[in-house]
Amino acid sequence: MADLTSQAFAAVEAPLAPSRRLGRWRAAMPRGGLFAALLLAAAVLYILVPMLAVLLYSVATRWTANILPDGYTLAHWADGFADARFRTVLGRSLGLAVATAVLDILLVAPACYWQRVRNPRIRPILELLAAIPFAVPIAVIAFGLLQVSGQIVPALQGTPWLLLPAHMAVAFSFVYWSIDASMAAAGVVGLTEAARTCGAGLGATIFRVIVPNVGPGLASGAILAFGVSFNEIALVQILAGDRFETVPLYTLNLLKSTDADFNVLAVMTAVSFAITLLLSAGVVFLNRSVVDKRRAKA
Amino acid sequence: MSTIAIQNVSKRFGDKLALDGVSLDVKSGEMIALLGSSGCGKTTLLRAIAGLTPPNDGRILFDDRDVTHLPTRRRPIGMVFQGYSLFPNMTVRQNIAFPLKVRGQDARAIGRRVDELLALIGLAAHADHHPNQLSGGQQQRTALARALAPDPAVLLLDEPLSALDAVVRLHLRDEIRRIQQAIRTTALLVTHDQSEALAVADRVVVMRAGRIEQVAAPNVLYDKPTSGFSAGFIGQRNALDLPVLDGRVRLCGTSVPAPAVDTARALVFLRPEDVHRMDAGAGRRARVEARIFEGRTTRFYLKVEDEEGALDLKADWPSRDVEGLATGDTVHVGIDPRDVHVFPAATRATP
Numbered sequence: 001m002a003d004l005t006s007q008a009f010a011a012v013e014a015p016l017a018p019s020r021r022l023g024r025w026r027a028a029m030p031r032g033g034l035f036a037a038l039l040l041a042a043a044v045l046y047i048l049v050p051m052l053a054v055l056l057y058s059v060a061t062r063w064t065a066n067i068l069p070d071g072y073t074l075a076h077w078a079d080g081f082a083d084a085r086f087r088t089v090l091g092r093s094l095g096l097a098v099a100t101a102v103l104d105i106l107l108v109a110p111a112c113y114w115q116r117v118r119n120p121r122i123r124p125i126l127e128l129l130a131a132i133p134f135a136v137p138i139a140v141i142a143f144g145l146l147q148v149s150g151q152i153v154p155a156l157q158g159t160p161w162l163l164l165p166a167h168m169a170v171a172f173s174f175v176y177w178s179i180d181a182s183m184a185a186a187g188v189v190g191l192t193e194a195a196r197t198c199g200a201g202l203g204a205t206i207f208r209v210i211v212p213n214v215g216p217g218l219a220s221g222a223i224l225a226f227g228v229s230f231n232e233i234a235l236v237q238i239l240a241g242d243r244f245e246t247v248p249l250y251t252l253n254l255l256k257s258t259d260a261d262f263n264v265l266a267v268m269t270a271v272s273f274a275i276t277l278l279l280s281a282g283v284v285f286l287n288r289s290v291v292d293k294r295r296a297k298a
Numbered sequence: 299m300s301t302i303a304i305q306n307v308s309k310r311f312g313d314k315l316a317l318d319g320v321s322l323d324v325k326s327g328e329m330i331a332l333l334g335s336s337g338c339g340k341t342t343l344l345r346a347i348a349g350l351t352p353p354n355d356g357r358i359l360f361d362d363r364d365v366t367h368l369p370t371r372r373r374p375i376g377m378v379f380q381g382y383s384l385f386p387n388m389t390v391r392q393n394i395a396f397p398l399k400v401r402g403q404d405a406r407a408i409g410r411r412v413d414e415l416l417a418l419i420g421l422a423a424h425a426d427h428h429p430n431q432l433s434g435g436q437q438q439r440t441a442l443a444r445a446l447a448p449d450p451a452v453l454l455l456d457e458p459l460s461a462l463d464a465v466v467r468l469h470l471r472d473e474i475r476r477i478q479q480a481i482r483t484t485a486l487l488v489t490h491d492q493s494e495a496l497a498v499a500d501r502v503v504v505m506r507a508g509r510i511e512q513v514a515a516p517n518v519l520y521d522k523p524t525s526g527f528s529a530g531f532i533g534q535r536n537a538l539d540l541p542v543l544d545g546r547v548r549l550c551g552t553s554v555p556a557p558a559v560d561t562a563r564a565l566v567f568l569r570p571e572d573v574h575r576m577d578a579g580a581g582r583r584a585r586v587e588a589r590i591f592e593g594r595t596t597r598f599y600l601k602v603e604d605e606e607g608a609l610d611l612k613a614d615w616p617s618r619d620v621e622g623l624a625t626g627d628t629v630h631v632g633i634d635p636r637d638v639h640v641f642p643a644a645t646r647a648t649p
Contacts, residue, residue, distance in 0.1 A: 186386070191383060193379070193383065195385075195396075196349075197348055197371075197376065198371075198400060198444065199371045199372075199401055199448065200371060200397075201400070208396075208400075209385050212387035
């Protein structure tokens with residue numbers, strides 16, 4: 001998750017930098033400008049170099065003493081996607097992440113709307129719930145869940161049916177803040193009252209007025225939840241273990257083993273990076289379109 | 299259009315009484331202005347009529363039909379909000395069509411009605427714009443058209459003009475009145491601006507602390523306020539705190555009976571246009587402290603040499619009559635006792 005947010009921030013900063021030629025830019029900047037530019041460049045390198053290295057390794061025949069690989073091949077990609085374990089792991093992670101995102105949105109969006117329109121008094125409770133995943137280490141949450149589920153539903157341990165609600169709970173904060181902010185920005189209370197005075201029932205109010213106006217918030221909440229679930233390892237390891245291997249766990253297992261094909265591991269890592277990058281770009285794009293709209297209004 | 303009967307309506311928020319047994323009858327096709335300072339309950343009353351804030355006690359009837367607990371969406375109302383509350387995802391046309399669509403009218407009838415309303419508010423050229431492409435005045439006209447689309451029996455306007463700048467406000471104020479009179483819908487307008495209330499309403503309801511202080515036609519309210527509060531709220535008056543001697547108040551050479559006052563001091567209201575210039579020798583001498591040109595009239599701040607001591611008065615005189623009059627000059631002023639309104643002290647409004 002940490003790299004997802006840092007990438008998102010880097011991508012937010014990037015459009016702020018002037019797109020003109022560097023010379024003119026430098027002339028217009030005060031003395032601190034060069035330092036800022038270097039810092040930005042360093043940050044970009046810090047993020048991009050490891051990703052590029054992984055990508056290169058995934059298409060390298062052999063990589064010995066040189067700075068670049070000795071030769072290039074797509075064989076590792078073919079091997080990876082031909083491997084049943086590889087496909088199962090990727091499919092599981094994608095399925096789990098999509099389910100987490102969809103169910104979290106279905107759970108949080110109505111609660112958020114209800115809190116704003118009908119019952120503002122539940123707000124402190126929702127805020128407290130949203131703070132828990134930040135305040136308590138994930139490993140502690142995981143062991144807590146393990147203990148509780150062992151007493152109530154031991155059969156669910158080692159299955160995705162325990163992992164899914166756990167991921168939903170951990171992703172809840174991101175979904176909540178994202179949706180709540182978009183509802184505040186859209187003014188859902190005023191829109192709801194206006195729709196009611198127009199004669200609209202609950203269905204028309206929600207689907208024709210509210211959802212279209214908080215759409216970007218729902219989408220960016222879903223993307224964040226997907227990212228949390230897709231990259232999460234502590235809960236997977238403790239609650240499911242090797243019986244439900246996901247992408248991060250597969251990566252860890254391969255790194256620990258002695259005879260693994262590290263080129264295939266690089267393929268998996270590259271796929272995972274690509275997904276995370278797309279999601280970050282999605283969040284930035286959606287947030288920027290909201291900001292633009294607000295600017296146009298002002 | 300329909301009549302509205304508000305019977306003994308009360309609303310509490312926690313331990314604050316926002317509406318305290320309010321009763322009001324609105325005639326069919328009448329435009330009522332609910333006037334008062336913030337927190338007086340005027341918006342709560344409007345929202346109770348809309349069904350957005352159900353009252354704790356009392357009844358609300360439209361044409362003798364009890365609607366007190368009817369859901370908002372089933373009430374024959376149209377409402378315009380202070381912050382426009384247009385749907386940002388819809389164009390002007392779609393916004394106006396929305397109330398008709400949710401009522402399940404057929405597309406062709408909706409199209410005709412929307413065209414009619416676009417012409418009425420003069421926004422046909424902007425029909426396919428989104429709200430964020432419109433000025434404040436255009437947005438509020440769109441909101442008015444949306445409220446009028448289903449031909450509501452009751453039109454509710456919640457401070458519709460207060461987010462607009464001065465020129466647009468005056469223009470739209472007159473337009474709202476013109477449209478309301480053209481379609482003869484019953485309308486309630488909430489405002490804290492007394493000139494707005496006097497300009498558009500058939501009757502003005504002055505509210506204070508959850509109660510109705512006075513209900514009267516604008517000219518009656520302007521000429522004969524029944525309480526110190528209404529008098530202080532309406533018009534830019536001289537508000538004077540004067541002693542009562544033998545049941546009379548003396549100022550500017552006249553004395554006025556103060557029948558309703560049994561205190562030692564009285565609150566006296568006098569409109570600036572009722573302070574008259576007199577010939578030298580008549581009335582009281584006054585020194586011009588400041589003059590402010592206001593277009594048709596000029597406002598003078600006067601220091602009057604009265605029997606009880608110096609008296610500060612504001613006077614409005616036609617600008618073309620006072621061209622030579624400068625700060626520091628001496629004038630003579632007098633008043634007609636019939637223009638003086640006397641109320642017990644300590645009921646002064648803070649508009």
